[in-house]
Every structure is written in structure tokens, then in C-alpha cells.
Amino acid sequence: MFASTVRSMTPASHSVLTSEGIAALLEGLRRRGYRLLGPTVHDSAIVYDDIASLADLPRGWTDEQGGGRYRLVRRDDDALFGYAVGPHSWKKFLHRPSELLWRAEQTADGMRINPEPGAAEKLAFFGIRSCELHALAIQDRVLLGGAYADPHYRTRREGLFLVAVNCGQAGGTCFCASMDTGPKATAGFDLALTEIISGGEHRFVVEAGSGAGRALLDEMPRRNAAPEDIAAAAAVVAKTAAEMGRTMPAAAEVPGLLRRNLDHPRWDEVAARCLTCGNCTMVCPTCFCTTVEDIAALDGTSSERVRHWDSCFTTEFSYLHGGSVRASARSRYRQWMTHKLSTWWDQFGTSGCVGCGRCITWCPVGIDITEEVAAIRAADAGRQTGE
Numbered sequence: 138m139f140a141s142t143v144r145s146m147t148p149a150s151h152s153v154l155t156s157e158g159i160a161a162l163l164e165g166l167r168r169r170g171y172r173l174l175g176p177t178v179h180d181s182a183i184v185y186d187d188i189a190s191l192a193d194l195p196r197g198w199t200d201e202q203g204g205g206r207y208r209l210v211r212r213d214d215d216a217l218f219g220y221a222v223g224p225h226s227w228k229k230f231l232h233r234p235s236e237l238l239w240r241a242e243q244t245a246d247g248m249r250i251n252p253e254p255g256a257a258e259k260l261a262f263f264g265i266r267s268c269e270l271h272a273l274a275i276q277d278r279v280l281l282g283g284a285y286a287d288p289h290y291r292t293r294r295e296g297l298f299l300v301a302v303n304c305g306q307a308g309g310t311c312f313c314a315s316m317d318t319g320p321k322a323t324a325g326f327d328l329a330l331t332e333i334i335s336g337g338e339h340r341f342v343v344e345a346g347s348g349a350g351r352a353l354l355d356e357m358p359r360r361n362a363a364p365e366d367i368a369a370a371a372a373v374v375a376k377t378a379a380e381m382g383r384t385m386p387a388a389a390e391v392p393g394l395l396r397r398n399l400d401h402p403r404w405d406e407v408a409a410r411c412l413t414c415g416n417c418t419m420v421c422p423t424c425f426c427t428t429v430e431d432i433a434a435l436d437g438t439s440s441e442r443v444r445h446w447d448s449c450f451t452t453e454f455s456y457l458h459g460g461s462v463r464a465s466a467r468s469r470y471r472q473w474m475t476h477k478l479s480t481w482w483d484q485f486g487t488s489g490c491v492g493c494g495r496c497i498t499w500c501p502v503g504i505d506i507t508e509e510v511a512a513i514r515a516a517d518a519g520r521q522t523g524e
């Protein structure tokens with residue numbers, strides 16, 4: 138349905154652009170009628186927002202991340218993409234935090250219901266990372282893959298143009314390499330860039346992943362990539378993968394591990410630290426749960442139904458006629474983590490985690506999903522061997 142071509146790294150399929158070429162790329166997308174969205178610096182973080190030109194990108198900035206810690210610092214070069222992912226994910230543009238589902242009005246002929254969505258808008262995501270492309274594919278499966286596709290999501294998703302960036306440095310909490318979701322974009326993009334700064338030269342190796350990407354690239358001032366360019370781009374990605382400090386065990390192992398450890402004492406230990414604030418679900422690029430709110434005009438002439446992001450960390454989320462099914466922090470944390478890493482496979486055939494690390498960085502008490510799995514796994518391994 139959407140661009141999803143896997144390509145090998147050969148010089149013939151790659152071009153080289155300078156920063157001026159990247160500026161021309163943005164201009165080319167604008168001429169084609171796309172609303173340009175990309176990374177910007179706002180409130181001391183790198184967040185996704187509207188961009189007009191290269192000047193809006195976080196040139197010369199990087200981030201330092203750890204459990205419950207994030208800050209921006211200056212780089213000693215002019216890199217445009219010299220940071221990892223921030224608190225925002227692209228899902229806010231496709232699966233919005235608040236969405237008007239329909240509006241009902243009293244008319245002379247009775248009640249009239251006006252369903253949303255409105256007109257389609259052509260969006261271009263500029264700077265989407267490999268883990269985020271995987272998150273997008275997961276949201277496609279969740280929101281479009283079942284019997285009832287979400288028309289609001291589909292309206293925006295269908296016109297989407299994706300310019301990916303292969304990561305030039307690992308964030309302090311990333312673990313995409315062990316999830317097989319990065320740091321190089323291998324599918325699902327229109328164009329993919331690798332930024333290279335060396336020997337006083339600033340260039341971008343660009344790969345086209347779709348016909349639309351190829352057509353745009355062909356209009357840009359560029360040259361064909363030489364074998365040295367391809368080797369330099371591969372080295373950037375290899376360095377990033379090697380920098381990653383966290384790992385998740387193999388996907389074949391984790392679902393069963395969690396299924397047989399639902400009463401593990403580690404759930405009590407993590408619950409004693411968890412504030413049940415829901416930050417991890419808000420920053421996660423794959424979490425999709427929502428609630429609806431009906432807002433009626435006081436004079437009774439109209440009513441609206443609005444959908445909002447919700448979180449499995451609230452007691453209201455599982456409230457059923459007189460009580461919450463998951464009343465304890467232990468049950469809510471366990472629900473979140475076992476859904477992400479275990480039952481998501483049963484529902485959607487993939488993991489619900491892409492290893493972006495946001496839930497670790499933005500957890501106020503630094504709870505780390507990789508550490509929690511490791512703790513359960515260590516004790517599980519001990520029980521299996523009778524230690």
C-alpha cells in the first residue's frame with residue numbers, strides 16, 4: 138500500500154547532495170504542495186513541528202539522554218541531524234492527541250450528524266528515523282489493518298511523503314539495533330539520507346526508496362555516489378549501532394518469558410518506583426489507546442464527540458461498572474510491558490516496541506524497559522536451571 142522497498146547499498150542507487158541540495162529538496166516538496174514537518178528546537182528539546190526551510194532545523198545541536206534525563210548541548214560542527222529522537226513522535230500528526238470524530242446539530246428537519254474527517258492534507262515527514270518508520274508500520278497495522286480502518290488516520294497517511302535519516306549517533310537510551318529496527322532505514326521511505334561530515338566536507342548520501350522519491354531526487358542538484366561515499370555512509374551507521382548501550386533479548390524469547398512470569402516479584406519492585414504518570418505511553422510512537430468525550434451545547438442544539446489519547450496507566454482506563462480492573466500500579470505496569478513485548482505479537486504479529494528509548498528518557502524516575510526484562514530474565518534463567 139505504501140512505499141516499502143528494501144534496497145541494497147550500491148553506488149548506482151545513491152546520490153550525493155550538499156546542504157544546498159537538502160534546501161532544494163525541501164523547496165521541491167513545498168512546490169509539490171506538501172506541508173513540511175521536521176525537527177525543530179523548542180522548549181529546550183527537539184520536537185517535530187512545521188518547518189519552512191533548512192534554517193528551522195536544529196543545526197549544530199545534539200542531545201544527551203539517560204534514564205529520566207534529557208538535555209540539548211551544542212555540537213562542535215554544523216550537523217543538521219546530529220541528535221537522536223526527542224519527546225515527540227510522528228504519530229501526533231497521523232493519530233492526533235485530540236480528534237473531532239463527529240458533530241451533531243439540531244436542524245429544522247431533525248438531528249443532522251456531520252462526520253469528520255475533513256479534507257485530506259499532504260504531509261511530508263522530514264527526518265524520520267528508522268525506528269520511527271517501524272513504529273509507523275506498526276500503527277498502520279493497528280489502525281488500518283483490521284476490519285475497521287480509522288478514516289482519520291487513513292486520510293493523512295495516504296498522502297504521506299517520507300524523508301528518512303539514517304542515525305549518525307545513538308541516543309543515550311536507544312536499543313533499536315537489538316530490536317532489528319535501526320539505525321539504518323531499510324524500507325518504507327521515499328528518500329533516505331545519511332549525513333557525513335569529514336575532512337571539512339558536509340554532504341548527504343541519498344537513497345531513493347520509491348518512484349516519487351526518485352522523481353524528486355532527479356530534480357535536485359546532485360552527483361552520483363562514489364564507492365567512497367557509500368563506504369562513508371555505511372561507516373556512519375555501523376558506528377551508531379556500535380554505540381548503543383542497551384539491548385533487548387531476541388524477539389523469539391521475550392513473549393514466552395513474560396507469559397510464564399506474570400507473578401514474578403520484579404513487578405512489585407518496579408511498581409514501588411512507578412508513579413503511574415503515563416509519560417511512557419504518551420511519548421511512545423506505537424501506543425494507540427484512546428478514550429472519547431461527548432461535549433453537548435448547553436442549549437441542546439449541538440453535540441460533539443472528541444477522541445483523546447488515553448493511557449493504560451490511569452485507573453479510569455480499565456474502569457468497569459464500579460471498579461478498575463487494574464487497580465494497582467503493579468497490574469498497570471505489567472499490563473503495559475507485557476502488551477508491548479508479548480501479547481502485541483498475538484494481536485498484530487509484531488512487537489509493540491521499536492527500541493526508540495523514549496519511555497526510558499521521559500520516565501520521571503528512570504524506569505528502563507530493558508532493565509526490567511533483564512531482571513525477570515535473570516531470575517527466570519535461574520529457575521529454569523534450578524539455581
Ligand code: SF4
Nearest residue numbers: 421490491493494496
Ligand atoms: S516501549 Fe519505549 S522503547 Fe519501545 S517503542 Fe515505546 S517508547 Fe520506544
Ligand code: SF4
Nearest residue numbers: 411412414415417500
Ligand atoms: S514507568 Fe515511568 S513514565 Fe511510565 S507510568 Fe511509571 S513512572 Fe510514569
